[in-house]
Amino acid sequence: EDKVVQSPLSLVVHEGDTVTLNCSYEVTNFRSLLWYKQEKKAPTFLFMLTSSGIEKKSGRLSSILDKKELSSILNITATQTGDSAIYLCAVGSSNTGKLIFGQGTTLQVKP
C-alpha cells in the first residue's frame, strides 16, 4: 500500500531558528513529490520535485528530493512567526494520478 510518512509530527522553535522537515514515501510508480503549507483550510503549493539532487528554493524555503532514499526534506531558514503552519508532503503516482498525503508537520514559531 502506498504511504507517505512525515517527521517530526510537530515542532516548536523560536524566530531565527532553522528547521528541517522530513518526508519519506513508498509509492508505486513515483511521479512527483510536492510540499504544501496549510495555515487555515486550503493548502497552498510550495514546491514540486521530480528529480533527485536538484534543490528548489524560494526565499527562505528550500527543498530537495532523494529518490535513492525515497525521501525529501524541506528547510526553512531564519524562521518567522508567519511560518507557523502545517506543512504537508504529498506524493503523486503516475499510475493513478492521485496525490497521497503524509500526516503533516505542525510548526510553531515563537517570537
Place this chain on the structure above:
Amino acid sequence: SAVISQKPSRDICQRGTSLTIQCQVDSQVTMMFWYRQQPGQSLTLIATANQGSEATYESGFVIDKFPISRPNLTFSTLTVSNMSPEDSSIYLCSHSGNKNTGELFFGEGSRLTVL
C-alpha cells in the same frame, strides 16, 4: 491554473441531516478530487470525480455516504449524508492543474461541524 470556488465555507449541521458542498472551477478540468481532513489529521482522498462517469471511491468511503456529482467539466458536488459528529471535518475539492506533475490546486475548503 483554474481557480476553484467552494461553498459553503463553513456550516454547523445537526446529526442525521445531509449537506451538499459545491465546487465551481473557472475553466474546464478533467479530474476533480474530494478530500477530507479530520481534526488534527492530514488529507485523506474520498473519491475522484470524472465527468461523464461515476466517481471512483477510495477504500473506506462509499457512494451512499458520500454521493458525488460531476455534471460537467467545471462543476462538482459532494454530499455528506446522514451526518454524525465523526463527519466533522474540513472537506476540500481540488483539481489536477498540471497533468505532468500531478500538482493539485485546492478550493478554499468547507469546515463542517456536526452536533
